[in-house]
Amino acid sequence: MIAMGSDHAGYEMKLVLAEHLKERGYDVKDFGTYSTESCDYPDFAKAVAKAVADGEAERGILVCGTGIGMSIAANKVKGIRAAVLSDEFSAQATREHNDANILCLGARVIDNDKAIKLLDIFMDTPFSEGVNHIRRISKLEQ
Numbered sequence: 001m002i003a004m005g006s007d008h009a010g011y012e013m014k015l016v017l018a019e020h021l022k023e024r025g026y027d028v029k030d031f032g033t034y035s036t037e038s039c040d041y042p043d044f045a046k047a048v049a050k051a052v053a054d055g056e057a058e059r060g061i062l063v064c065g066t067g068i069g070m071s072i073a074a075n076k077v078k079g080i081r082a083a084v085l086s087d088e089f090s091a092q093a094t095r096e097h098n099d100a101n102i103l104c105l106g107a108r109v110i111d112n113d114k115a116i117k118l119l120d121i122f123m124d125t126p127f128s129e130g131v132n133h134i135r136r137i138s139k140l141e142q
């Protein structure tokens with residue numbers, strides 16, 4: 001299952017990305033918010049991050065205005081490696097090097113086409129399993 005969340009600013013982009021993931025055959029769970037009414041991004045970042053950290057979800061997708069607030073909040077949960085992305089190179093690198101498990105996007109920064117491209121790279125790129133990267137990630141966990 002892929003856990004998804006947004007605040008009001010990311011709500012519409014989240015729906016587009018959820019539809020895209022469903023078309024690709026993924027099981028998606030939306031942890032809110034469920035409208036464009038103003039709300040607080042840490043609430044949804046926490047719910048998605050906990051689902052990923054607990055193993056309920058294989059990965060998470062979070063969308064707010066910039067992606068930054070979501071990434072700050074999600075990275076407070078142990079075991080989470082959330083990356084806020086706006087370019088393809090970083091999307092590939094954060095999977096290969098950081099084994100990022102949550103993708104954060106800014107709906108006021110990138111358009112839906114770019115978001116779908118980044119989402120596909122994030123979903124399709126495996127962790128490199130390189131010993132240097134494994135060592136660095138284990139230092140993050142400590």
Ligand code: RB5
Binds near residue numbers: 007066
């Ligand atoms: C909401 O106005 C905005 O602050 C939020 O979506 C996000 O960009 C925070 O990082």
